[in-house]
Amino acid sequence: MSQYRLNLFIQPEHAKRLDELAAKKGVSKSSIVAAALASWLSPDAGDQREAAIAKRLDRLSRQTERMERDQNIQIETLALFVRYFLTVSTPVPEAHQEAARAQGKARFEQFVEQLGRHLLRGRSLVRDVVEERHPDTARMDDAAALAEAQERAS
Structure with a gap:
């Protein structure tokens, strides 16, 4: 040549x-x-770049949709819990307000410490509960997450 x-x-x-x-x-x-x-x-170069970009955008769109769904679930869960808590909690008599505040502060500090320990573990409480209740489904989710990670790597 x-x-x-x-x-x-x-x-x-x-x-x-x-x-x-x-x-x-x-x-x-x-x-x-x-x-x-x-x-x-190459006439195909532009098409290949466009296809690669479209694939990435689709993946980002799916991730964003999952995050929106998860966020909506969290908001609804919190709202339901607050409504339930306010419905079933009895009012504290005036004479016991100070003791209730002190106990609430101590409980909150304990909650924050427990949350910190849990976050350091790097696991999700929801995931732990799902694995306990449905071990087969949790393994399928892990396999799906692994497949998605491999797709991202390629």
Whole structure:
């Protein structure tokens, strides 16, 4: 196959990067430039880039939808709990208000400490409960998460 000789000017930083890449890959600078030019001139190159971007955007959209769903579940759970708590809690008599505040403060501090320990474990309480109640489903979720992570890596 005959080749066409071409002299061109490029910016010094591009020349440096081209030299480094050629040395690192163990190929000639001409072959790198030829491959880049072929990719640039290929009619499929734009379609391939667009397909890759669309795939990433789809994955990001699914992740965002899952986060929105999870956030809505959390909001509804909290609202339901607050409504339940306010419905079943009896009012504290005026004479016991100070003791109730002190006990509430102590309980809150204990809650924050427990939350800190739980977060350090790196596990989700909801996930722990789901695994206890439905061990087979939890394993399927782990497999789905692993498959999704492998898809992201490719």
